[in-house]
Amino acid sequence: MDKSSTSAIGTCRKLGVVGIPISKGQRRNGTEKGPQTLRDGGLLERLRKFGCEITDHGDVTLDCIDDDIPYGNVKNPRNIAMGSLRAADVVEKCLRTEGRCLAIGGDHSMAIGTIMGHARVQPDMVVLWIDAHADINTPLTSDSGNMHGMPLAFVAEELAPFVPPLPGWEGIQPCIKVEQIAWIGLRDVDPGERKIIEKFGMSAFSMHDVDNNGIKGILKKALDAVDPSGTKPIHVSFDVDAMDPTHTPSTGTPVGGGLSVREMCFIAEELALTGRLTMLDIAEVNPNIGDPKDVSHTVSSTIDVATHFFGHRRQGFVPAN
Numbered sequence: 001m002d003k004s005s006t007s008a009i010g011t012c013r014k015l016g017v018v019g020i021p022i023s024k025g026q027r028r029n030g031t032e033k034g035p036q037t038l039r040d041g042g043l044l045e046r047l048r049k050f051g052c053e054i055t056d057h058g059d060v061t062l063d064c065i066d067d068d069i070p071y072g073n074v075k076n077p078r079n080i081a082m083g084s085l086r087a088a089d090v091v092e093k094c095l096r097t098e099g100r101c102l103a104i105g106g107d108h109s110m111a112i113g114t115i116m117g118h119a120r121v122q123p124d125m126v127v128l129w130i131d132a133h134a135d136i137n138t139p140l141t142s143d144s145g146n147m148h149g150m151p152l153a154f155v156a157e158e159l160a161p162f163v164p165p166l167p168g169w170e171g172i173q174p175c176i177k178v179e180q181i182a183w184i185g186l187r188d189v190d191p192g193e194r195k196i197i198e199k200f201g202m203s204a205f206s207m208h209d210v211d212n213n214g215i216k217g218i219l220k221k222a223l224d225a226v227d228p229s230g231t232k233p234i235h236v237s238f239d240v241d242a243m244d245p246t247h248t249p250s251t252g253t254p255v256g257g258g259l260s261v262r263e264m265c266f267i268a269e270e271l272a273l274t275g276r277l278t279m280l281d282i283a284e285v286n287p288n289i290g291d292p293k294d295v296s297h298t299v300s301s302t303i304d305v306a307t308h309f310f311g312h313r314r315q316g317f318v319p320a321n
């Protein structure tokens with residue numbers, strides 16, 4: 001592909017948008033307002049400017065299941081299962097009609113549903129999990145019991161023997177293999193998660209690796225690990241806490257020393273240039289955290305990065321009109 005072209009990548013390309021206002025995967029209220037906050041911040045209008053033909057599927061309906069008693073220390077298992085199944089159906093429909101989907105959350109438990117929905121349409125897709133956290137705790141390794149720290153344990157086949165049958169989870173099956181997953185941005189990995197990463201030889205790139213190789217080197221290593229042929233559809237699951245809290249302060253589990261807006265834009269532009277990005281999740285924007293300035297800073301950094309996944313290039317471009 002000619003990377004020096006000034007035309008917008010992805011011009012006039014269809015993109016379906018799905019809101020997943022889930023917050024029961026962690027303990028702080030507010031992530032359920034993430035989709036509305038990003039919409040109010042102008043996300044869809046900005047994307048349209050870069051040539052996206054957007055179909056907005058609205059927000060997934062999540063009715064509250066009362067009496068969702070914990071399973072051990074795991075909180076809200078039935079609500080998360082119901083939300084994941086609903087999200088999977090909408091994402092599947094969106095990918096079958098528009099071919100590309102942007103899912104706006106919502107805490108990161110949203111990705112159980114988006115990955116399930118995506119895998120139904122493109123079972124060979126690969127997942128780049130961009131996050132400070134590995135989010136691969138099982139219900140047995142998790143200290144917090146928060147399901148936003150567990151999504152990858154539910155979707156990866158090899159983990160199934162280590163995941164107990166949770167109430168409400170009968171309809172949820174693993175749908176990808178550990179070799180289809182790579183992380184970028186890690187800097188807060190629990191001991192049990194590290195054990196899983198090593199046991200299965202998974203491709204986990206931390207901020208140490210980013211410092212060591214540069215963002216270009218690490219993105220290449222991550223893509224080579226999950227897709228050496230360079231042909232597979234790509235699912236990016238972007239937790240805004242992957243970025244440094246100076247850019248995205250309004251998030252529930254911030255960790256210092258994160259990716260810069262500049263590094264995220266590089267990842268986003270490179271992935272857009274592959275022409276194979278079929279699904280992007282944006283997780284963990286929480287407008288209840290911080291003051292109004294923090295919230296607007298978080299929203300603008302997140303929207304800025306999002307546009308670069310769908311056509312915005314820092315070199316500039318000539319609009320198609």
Ligand SMILES: NC(=[NH2+])NCCC[C@H](N)C(=O)O
Nearest residue numbers: 108133137144146148149253
């Ligand atoms: N999606 C997130 N922000 N996850 C944070 C997870 C933190 C911690 N590892 C846990 O399991 O509770």
Ligand SMILES: [Mn+2]
Nearest residue numbers: 132133239241
């Ligand atoms: Mn995180």
Ligand SMILES: [Mn+2]
Nearest residue numbers: 108131135239
């Ligand atoms: Mn996460």
